[in-house]
Amino acid sequence: MLKLAWKGVRAHKIRLGLTAIAIVLGVAFVSGTFVFTDTLDRAFSGLFDDIFADVDVYVRGETDFDSEVVPIPASVLDDVRAVDGIEFAAGSVEGFAQIIDKDGDPISNGGAPTFGLSWVPGAESLTPLNIREGRAPSQNGEVMIDLGTAETSKLAVGDTVRIVVVAGSEEFEIVGLSGFGSSDNVLGATIASFDEATAMRLFNSEGEFASISASTDGTAALSTVLDRVNDVLPSGVGAVSGAAQSEQDSSDLQEEIGFLSTALLVFAGVGVLVGAFIIYNTFSIIIAQRTREMAMLRAVGATASQVTVMIVIEAIVVGFLASAIGIAAGVGITWLLRTAFDAAGVGFPQGPLTIRPRTVVIGMLVGMAVTLFSALIPARQAARIPPVAAISQATIGGPKSLTKRLVAGTILTTIGAVILALGLFGSIGNALTLVGLGAFIVFLGVTVLAPLVAxxxxxxxxxxxxxxxxxxxxxxxxxxxxxxxxxxxxxxxxxxxxxxxxxxxxxxxxxxxxxxxxxxxSFGITDFQIEATTFGDPAQVGLSPAIATELTLVPEIGVVSRTKFGIWKNEDGSDRQLIAVDPSTLEDVFVAKVQTGSVAALAGGGVLLQVDAAKDLDVSVGSTLPMQFPLTGIEQVPVVGTFAGEGFFSSYLISNDFYEERYANQLDYQLFINIADGVENESGRAAIDGVLADFPNAEAKNLxxxxxxxxxxxxxxxxxxxxxxxxxxxxxxxxxxxxxxxxxxxxxxxxxxxxxxxxxxxxxxxxxxxxxxxxxxxxxxxxxxxxxxxxxxxxxxxxxxxxxxxxxxxxxxxxxxxxxxxxxxxxxxxxxxxxxxxxxxxxxxx
Amino acid sequence: MTSTLQETVAARIFNGTKIYGEGHAEVRALDDVSVEFQKGRFTAIMGPSGSGKSTLLHCIAGLDELTSGETFIGDVELGSLKDRALTLLRREKVGFIFQAYNLIPTLSASENITLPLDIAREDIDQDWFDQVITTIGLENRLSHLPTELSGGEQQRVAAARALVSRPEIIFADEPSGNLDSTSAGELLDFMKQAVTDLGQTIVMVTHDPGAAGYSDRVVFLGDGRVVGELLEPTSDAIFDRMRELGG
Incomplete structure (x- = not known):
C-alpha cells in the first residue's frame, strides 16, 4: 500500500502539487508569524539586555501603569551614591522630544517612539548610548541625536534642528551623534540627548529623575546592596537589579508581541481553513477520476480499508512535503519582511532569525493535520467504490439524498448561528472564541447547503x-x-x-x-480641533501644553478647551481610558447631554460618567468610584454627574486640574477651539495656523x-x-x-x-x-x-x-x-x- | 484540367508521408500516399489495423500534420495554415462523425446539431435543418439530452451535426463501430442518402466490409500505401479483396 500510495502521489504530481500550494501558503503564514514574533521577541530582550548590561542597581518610581513614569526626587541620587557598595550612580531624565526635519515635518518612523534623554558625563558605562561623532551636549541649546536618524534625515553635526517638547519647541545645535551599542538606531526610535539641566527644564522635571542607574563596587553581594539601597529610598520609589528590570521590560513587550502573534495567527487560521476546503475538494476529484484504478485494486483483492489507508498515506506524504516547504517559505517571508523594514528605515535588530523548535513542530502539525482531516472523507469515498466499477462505467456515490443534505446543512447552520449568538449576545465564556467557532460551523453548514442552490x-x-x-x-x-x-x-x-x-x-x-x-x-458646536500628528500611544504622545496657552492669547480665538488622555485602573485591575477636560469651557465645544449632576461640578475634583458606565459600575451622583491613578494610587473619587454624549469615545471624564496631580505625562491630547464671535472662519484658521507654525507636530482640523x-x-x-x-x-x-x-x-x-x-x-x-x-x-x-x-x-x-x-x-x-x-x-x-x-x-x- | 479538378475534387492528398517517432522507434504511418476524393461521392477507406487509414483521415481533415507532402480541402493547402485558420476551415468546410464521444453532454440533441454554426455564430438555414432532421428521423428527440438517446440515435445526431453546416466534405471515423447491426444500418443508410439525395461528400474510415458496402468507392490501404481501389463495390467484393490483401 505504501508503494502504491507513493506511486499515486508521483502519478498525480501536478494535481497534488496545486493542492500542496494551498497548504504551503497556510503553513508559511503560521510559521512566518512565529518566526517574526520570536525574532522580535529575542531582539527586544536583547535590546533590554544591552540597556541594562552594566546596570547593577536600577531605581525607579513604583507604579502599576506601563505607560507612566513616576519621577524620583533628585535628592535621592545623593542618598543612593552614599550607600555602601555602590560604585557609581547617575540619574536620568527622559521625556517626549520630537525632532523636526529640514522640511519642517516631524521625524517619525512608523510610530516608533521619540525619546529625549539626559546625558550624564562619566556615566557612559551605565547607558548603551555612545558618542560616535562630535561631542556630548554640555549646555543649553545643544543636542546629540542618534546616528540613524541623522543619516535618514540628512542632519549633521553643526546643523540646527527644531525639537518639540512638552513645554513647546526650541532650536538646538547638533553637537554630536550617538550610537546605540554597535547599531546606529533602535527600531526606528529617535533619540535626542541633552545635558542634565536642559533635559530637566525641557521635560518639566526640575529636581526630578525618571530613574537612577548604579553600578556596584563588588564588595558586597548584589542582594545586600539592593537591600541597603531600598532602605534609603523614600516610599513609592524602589530599587531592583538591572537584570530584573530588563526582564520586566521585555516581558511587558512580550505581552504586546503575544497579542500581535495571536492576531496574525487568526488570519493564518482563516487561510488554513480555506486551504482545508481545497484539499478536500482536490482529493475528492482525484478519487472520482481514479474510480477505475480503485475498483481494479478492489477487484484484485484489496480490502476497503486498504484503499482508505492508501489515500490517507498519500495525504500524509503531500501534507508532509507541503508543510516542510511551508515552514521554509515562512522563514523566507520573514527574512523579506525584515529586509523591507530595513529599507523603510525601521531598524529591525540584526542577527539571525529566531526559528524555535515550536515553530517547526506547530507548522508541521497544522499542515499535516489539515491535509489528513480534509482527505479523510474522500478516502472513505474511495473505499466505497465497488470492484465492478472497474469494468462498468458506473459512477460512484451517485446523487445523494437531497433531503439529507438539506437537513444536515440546516442543522449545522443553526448550531453555528446559536453558538455565534451566544458569543455575541450571551455572557458565557470567551466571546471571541465562541464567535469564531460559531462562524466556522455556519461556514460548514452553508457549504453543505451550497450544492442545493449551486x-x-x-x-x-x-x-x-x-x-x-x-x-x-x-x-x-x-x-x-x-x-x-x-x-x-x-x-x-x-x-x-x-x-x-x-x-x-x-x-x-x-x-x-x-x-x-x-x-x-457631540462636537457640532466646535469650530476646530487640534491633535498631534505624531503616531503613537495617546498616553505618551500628544500636544505641548504651550499650544493651548499661546492660542488663548490670540484675539481671533474665543474658546480653547483642552483635554488630556489617561489610563486608570478599575477595582478589578482592568485598564480603562479617561479623558480630562476643562470644566469651564467643555460645554462650549462639547454637547455633553448631562443627565444628572453637572460638568461644572468636575472643577471640585470628581468624575463624570457616561450613563451606561455608571449603571454598570452601580454608582450615581453622590456615591464614590474607586479609581487607581499612576501617581496617587487608589482614590475614592466622588461621582459628580452622568452624561450621554458619546463623542469622546470615553465613558469617564475628570478635570484637567485633577488629572495633573495624578499623571506624570502632561501633554494635551486634543484641543477644541471656537473662534471669537464676529471673526470669519478663514481668519480664525489663519490665526490658529500662525500659532501652530511653531509646533510642527500639531494640526488643526475643522469638524x-x-x-x-x-x-x-x-x-x-x-x-x-x-x-x-x-x-x-x-x-x-x-x-x-x-x-x-x-x-x-x-x-x-x-x-x-x-x-x-x-x-x-x-x-x-x-x-x-x-x-x-x-x-x-x-x-x-x-x-x-x-x-x-x-x-x-x-x-x-x-x-x-x-x-x-x-x-x-x-x-x-x-x-x-x-x-x-x-x-x-x-x-x-x-x-x-x-x-x-x-x-x-x-x-x-x- | 486544373479547373475541373477544383470543381470535382473535394479533398486530396499528394505524396503524403507521415512518420511517428525517430530512429528505431520510427513508424511510417503513411508512405507517399496520393488520393483524391470527388465531390458528391461516398468514399470508404479500408485496411487492416495499422494500415494508416485513420492517420490518412486525420491528415486530410486537418486534425494532424503530414511529415511531408500536401493535403487540400477544396483548393486550400492545409500545411501552410496556422491553428486558427485551420480551426475556421474545419468549422466552415468540414464535418466530423467519430466512433464515440460525438456529443456534448450538456447540450440537447438540437443544440448539438447546430453546435458548429453556433460556435461560428452563424444563422441556421431552417429549411436545410428541417430537411436534415426529417431525413435522420429525429424530429421528436430534438430536446433530449445525449444521455437520453440510444447509441444509434446519438450517432445520427452526430451525422446531422456534420451535415447542418453544409460542409464541403464530411469525415467519418468508424461511425458505426459502436452500434448494433440495426442501428448501424440506419446510420449508414442515412449517410448514403446524404450523398445521393442531399449532394454531400463523405469520406469514411472503416474496417467493416458491410459498412464499406454502402459507399460508391473503396480505397484500400496497407502499410501506409494505397494498395487497391473498388468502384461501386458490394460487400462480398470488398470482403474478397480484403482477404486478398491479407487483412
Whole structure:
C-alpha cells in the first residue's frame, strides 16, 4: 500500500502539487508569524539586555501603569551614591522630544517612539548610548541625536534642528551623534540627548529623575546592596537589579508581541481553513477520476480499508512535503519582511532569525493535520467504490439524498448561528472564541447547503452569457453546474474569504458611520480641533501644553478647551481610558447631554460618567468610584454627574486640574477651539495656523476634516486587515484554478470534439474563463450573504457601544468584482491547458 | 484540367508521408500516399489495423500534420495554415462523425446539431435543418439530452451535426463501430442518402466490409500505401479483396 500510495502521489504530481500550494501558503503564514514574533521577541530582550548590561542597581518610581513614569526626587541620587557598595550612580531624565526635519515635518518612523534623554558625563558605562561623532551636549541649546536618524534625515553635526517638547519647541545645535551599542538606531526610535539641566527644564522635571542607574563596587553581594539601597529610598520609589528590570521590560513587550502573534495567527487560521476546503475538494476529484484504478485494486483483492489507508498515506506524504516547504517559505517571508523594514528605515535588530523548535513542530502539525482531516472523507469515498466499477462505467456515490443534505446543512447552520449568538449576545465564556467557532460551523453548514442552490444560482449568474457569447457562453454556464457538489465546494472556499472581508467591511463602515454621527452630535458646536500628528500611544504622545496657552492669547480665538488622555485602573485591575477636560469651557465645544449632576461640578475634583458606565459600575451622583491613578494610587473619587454624549469615545471624564496631580505625562491630547464671535472662519484658521507654525507636530482640523481623519484611520485598519486576509482569498482562487484544471482534464474528449468541429482556441479559453468567473461569483455571493448577516449580527451586538449599522455598498460591490476578476486570473492556466487540448488524443477511441 | 479538378475534387492528398517517432522507434504511418476524393461521392477507406487509414483521415481533415507532402480541402493547402485558420476551415468546410464521444453532454440533441454554426455564430438555414432532421428521423428527440438517446440515435445526431453546416466534405471515423447491426444500418443508410439525395461528400474510415458496402468507392490501404481501389463495390467484393490483401 505504501508503494502504491507513493506511486499515486508521483502519478498525480501536478494535481497534488496545486493542492500542496494551498497548504504551503497556510503553513508559511503560521510559521512566518512565529518566526517574526520570536525574532522580535529575542531582539527586544536583547535590546533590554544591552540597556541594562552594566546596570547593577536600577531605581525607579513604583507604579502599576506601563505607560507612566513616576519621577524620583533628585535628592535621592545623593542618598543612593552614599550607600555602601555602590560604585557609581547617575540619574536620568527622559521625556517626549520630537525632532523636526529640514522640511519642517516631524521625524517619525512608523510610530516608533521619540525619546529625549539626559546625558550624564562619566556615566557612559551605565547607558548603551555612545558618542560616535562630535561631542556630548554640555549646555543649553545643544543636542546629540542618534546616528540613524541623522543619516535618514540628512542632519549633521553643526546643523540646527527644531525639537518639540512638552513645554513647546526650541532650536538646538547638533553637537554630536550617538550610537546605540554597535547599531546606529533602535527600531526606528529617535533619540535626542541633552545635558542634565536642559533635559530637566525641557521635560518639566526640575529636581526630578525618571530613574537612577548604579553600578556596584563588588564588595558586597548584589542582594545586600539592593537591600541597603531600598532602605534609603523614600516610599513609592524602589530599587531592583538591572537584570530584573530588563526582564520586566521585555516581558511587558512580550505581552504586546503575544497579542500581535495571536492576531496574525487568526488570519493564518482563516487561510488554513480555506486551504482545508481545497484539499478536500482536490482529493475528492482525484478519487472520482481514479474510480477505475480503485475498483481494479478492489477487484484484485484489496480490502476497503486498504484503499482508505492508501489515500490517507498519500495525504500524509503531500501534507508532509507541503508543510516542510511551508515552514521554509515562512522563514523566507520573514527574512523579506525584515529586509523591507530595513529599507523603510525601521531598524529591525540584526542577527539571525529566531526559528524555535515550536515553530517547526506547530507548522508541521497544522499542515499535516489539515491535509489528513480534509482527505479523510474522500478516502472513505474511495473505499466505497465497488470492484465492478472497474469494468462498468458506473459512477460512484451517485446523487445523494437531497433531503439529507438539506437537513444536515440546516442543522449545522443553526448550531453555528446559536453558538455565534451566544458569543455575541450571551455572557458565557470567551466571546471571541465562541464567535469564531460559531462562524466556522455556519461556514460548514452553508457549504453543505451550497450544492442545493449551486445549479440555480450559477444559471442566474450566467444568464447573460448565452446572449453575449452564443454557445460558448451556454457551455460555460452549463459546465459550471455540471457537478454542483464540486462547484459548491470550490465556491465555498472563496465564500469564507469573502464573508470575512465583508464582515470587516461592514464593521468598518458601521464604525465610520457611528464616528460621524457621534462626532457631529457631540462636537457640532466646535469650530476646530487640534491633535498631534505624531503616531503613537495617546498616553505618551500628544500636544505641548504651550499650544493651548499661546492660542488663548490670540484675539481671533474665543474658546480653547483642552483635554488630556489617561489610563486608570478599575477595582478589578482592568485598564480603562479617561479623558480630562476643562470644566469651564467643555460645554462650549462639547454637547455633553448631562443627565444628572453637572460638568461644572468636575472643577471640585470628581468624575463624570457616561450613563451606561455608571449603571454598570452601580454608582450615581453622590456615591464614590474607586479609581487607581499612576501617581496617587487608589482614590475614592466622588461621582459628580452622568452624561450621554458619546463623542469622546470615553465613558469617564475628570478635570484637567485633577488629572495633573495624578499623571506624570502632561501633554494635551486634543484641543477644541471656537473662534471669537464676529471673526470669519478663514481668519480664525489663519490665526490658529500662525500659532501652530511653531509646533510642527500639531494640526488643526475643522469638524468635517476631523471626521474625515477619524474615518481614514478606520480605513487604514481596514486595508491592513484586508491585506492579511488576502492570503485566504488567494488560496481560494488557487482552489478554483485547481478544480478547473482537474475538470478540464476530465473533459479532454469533449474539448477535443469542440476543437474538431470548429471551436477556436480563443473560444475554448473564453468558455473556461467564464466557467471560472461563474464559480467565483457564486462563491462571492454566498460569502456576501453570510458576511452581511454575520456583520449585521455583530453590529447589533455592539449597538450598546454606540455602533450603528452601515452598509458599505460600494466596497462590497468592489469585492464581488474583484472576486470575478480573480476567477479570470484563476482560469488563466486551466484555459491555456484546455485550449491546447490535442484533438487527436481526445477523440482517440480507447 | 486544373479547373475541373477544383470543381470535382473535394479533398486530396499528394505524396503524403507521415512518420511517428525517430530512429528505431520510427513508424511510417503513411508512405507517399496520393488520393483524391470527388465531390458528391461516398468514399470508404479500408485496411487492416495499422494500415494508416485513420492517420490518412486525420491528415486530410486537418486534425494532424503530414511529415511531408500536401493535403487540400477544396483548393486550400492545409500545411501552410496556422491553428486558427485551420480551426475556421474545419468549422466552415468540414464535418466530423467519430466512433464515440460525438456529443456534448450538456447540450440537447438540437443544440448539438447546430453546435458548429453556433460556435461560428452563424444563422441556421431552417429549411436545410428541417430537411436534415426529417431525413435522420429525429424530429421528436430534438430536446433530449445525449444521455437520453440510444447509441444509434446519438450517432445520427452526430451525422446531422456534420451535415447542418453544409460542409464541403464530411469525415467519418468508424461511425458505426459502436452500434448494433440495426442501428448501424440506419446510420449508414442515412449517410448514403446524404450523398445521393442531399449532394454531400463523405469520406469514411472503416474496417467493416458491410459498412464499406454502402459507399460508391473503396480505397484500400496497407502499410501506409494505397494498395487497391473498388468502384461501386458490394460487400462480398470488398470482403474478397480484403482477404486478398491479407487483412
Amino acid at each position: 445549479r440555480r444560482s450559477a444559471r442566474i449568474i450566467g444568464a447573460p452569457l448565452p446572449t453575449m457569447f452564443g454557445v460558448t457562453g451556454t457551455l460555460a454556464r452549463e459546465n459550471s453546474v455540471r457537478r454542483p457538489r464540486r462547484t459548491a465546494a470550490t465556491a465555498s472556499a472563496l465564500m469564507i474569504g469573502v464573508a470575512v472581508v465583508s464582515v470587516v467591511a461592514i464593521l468598518a463602515s458601521s464604525l465610520k458611520q457611528s464616528v460621524e454621527d457621534q462626532v457631529t452630535e 468635517a476634516e476631523f471626521i474625515e481623519d477619524q474615518k481614514s484611520q478606520i480605513d487604514v485598519l481596514l486595508v491592513i486587515i484586508n491585506a492579511l486576509l488576502a492570503l485566504a482569498i488567494l488560496i481560494a482562487l488557487l482552489g478554483i484554478a485547481n478544480t478547473l484544471a482537474l475538470s478540464i482534464f476530465e473533459r479532454k474528449r469533449e474539448l477535443g470534439l469542440l476543437r474538431a468541429v470548429g471551436m477556436t482556441r480563443r473560444q475554448v479559453r473564453r468558455m473556461i474563463r467564464w466557467e471560472a468567473v461563474i464559480t467565483a461569483l457564486f462563491g462571492a455571493f454566498l460569502g456576501l450573504l453570510v458576511g452581511v448577516v454575520l456583520g449585521w449580527a455583530v453590529v447589533v451586538a455592539l449597538e450598546d457601544e454606540g455602533l450603528s449599522f452601515g452598509f458599505p455598498f460600494q466596497l462590497l460591490t468592489t469585492y464581488v468584482v474583484v472576486a470575478g476578476l480573480g476567477g479570470v486570473v484563476a482560469s488563466l492556466w486551466p484555459s491555456f491547458r484546455g485550449a491546447r487540448t490535442n484533438v487527436l488524443e481526445a477523440i482517440a477511441y480507447e
